[in-house]
Amino acid sequence: MMSRALVHVPKTATQGGVIAIKTLISHPMETGYRHGDTGARIPRNIINRFTCTYNGEEVFRADLHPAVAANPYITFHTVATETGVLAFTWVADDGETHTELANITVD
């Protein structure tokens, strides 16, 4: 389901500066309220959690509900504390997870 993600993190930043991070991932976010051709309900399957860690420490987390639009787009901010790796993880109801990594150089 989560075949493709687009993450935008600045490649460099000054120490202590606040950077904007943009994330976009493909997922239908099936609400569980739709019905297929036969009238049977299509079961719910959404991304329910999104986390961002910065060199292993969680700096942002979102709990998603069916009211979040398909192909979830979330942008947020974080302080550029040190050079390292930002890891973005999405977890869906069916247990599927997807992780994207981005490097940042902080001087």
Next chain:
Amino acid sequence: MTSARFYRQRAGLLAAMVLTGIATAVAGEIAPADRKSGYDFMSAQARAMQDDDTANPGMLSVLDGEASWNKKAGAAQKSCADCHGDATTSMQGVAARYPAYDAAHGRPITLPQRINLCRSENQKATPFPAENAEWLALSAFVGQQSRGMPITPPDDSRLAATLEKGRALYFLRQGQLNLSCAQCHDDNWQQKLSGNPIQQGQATGYPVYRLEWQGMGSLERRLRNCMFGVRAEPFAYGSEQHLALALYLRARAAGLKIETPAVRP
């Protein structure tokens, strides 16, 4: 008042209002100077979604298309790249001049059809079914290589007959609401329907990420939706009517810039 009766009243009112509207509106095609993309009718939020490649959900499909471009497929085990190389050069301008006449098959074809023909004849793979995600992704990836370029329909006399068919379909009243494409998109663009502006129906950004679909879709899917709307039997995917309409819509949009992958409400 039951909802069924209420609804029938409204459908009748809509038809009546449109019919009276026609008498006062100008019938006919839109002059080149007045042609506007659906982009111009969208909200600032939707435009922002389209303009930012890191926020445009259609770009997810474009990236999938890029991956498919480089993937070997079919009995021939060839990728698009094996013959066409780097798409950023080889595919630049291609979408701007499609639909085009395909001499090998003796008929006009759309760009998605061209891609599917390559798949079956050159890659020797099973052709994609309608609205297949990978087909949309490849169409989006190839289309995006012409983004920003003006639509330039080929000046090819072999397209004339199909173009005329497309024009006739565009002006044909259809469905229980008995409306033609022209009545809304030529005569009444700028007016509103349910709070949203009626745009000109310029197909500049297909495949589009449509908010209504919450995903990518083709021009054929969009036209089928419109036909449901006027309670007409929609044209089948891959039909001659769709091809003729695609060709006419392109001629009608000549000069407007390609926006693939566009975002539309």
Next chain:
Amino acid sequence: MMVMMTTMDHGANILGSERARPTRRIVLRGFCALAGGAALGAVAAPQTARATPEEKDAAIKQVTGGATVQKGRVHLDIPPLAENGNTVAMTVKVDSPMTAADYVKAIHVFNEKNPQPDVISFHLGPRAGKADISTRVRLADSQTVTAIAQMSDGTFWSDSADIIVTLAACTEDFIP
């Protein structure tokens, strides 16, 4: 063509009347089929449960534990008219220094007309630098959306925004 949203039904304003709302959706489904995707001929889907303003208040109480919620410091930015309820851009900002001593712990967003009152919750901390988050949400009807910010000092702050939705999410089935 006259503007569609004129008063038609015994003078009742098509947007304002509570009574007219379920019918309005069926009517707009017909109109919206031209602009949107729902088929005029489609059978209405089996009734989906709907949240109510009371359910929204209960959901808010679950987060606040009954503490007072003050209006202010939170800025919920959502367009007054949604082009399509399936994807509505939303930004939430909170006035806060975001220091270790004084920061936004969480932001919870609620609605009152979707099948469920919860929309999304964000968990932040002093490392956020700024409490400024954007996302895209689904809205099933014209309604009020509320954002509640939970501060590190235990206080709760809120902002609400009204939005008109003509093409609804959650309750429309898709046309192939």
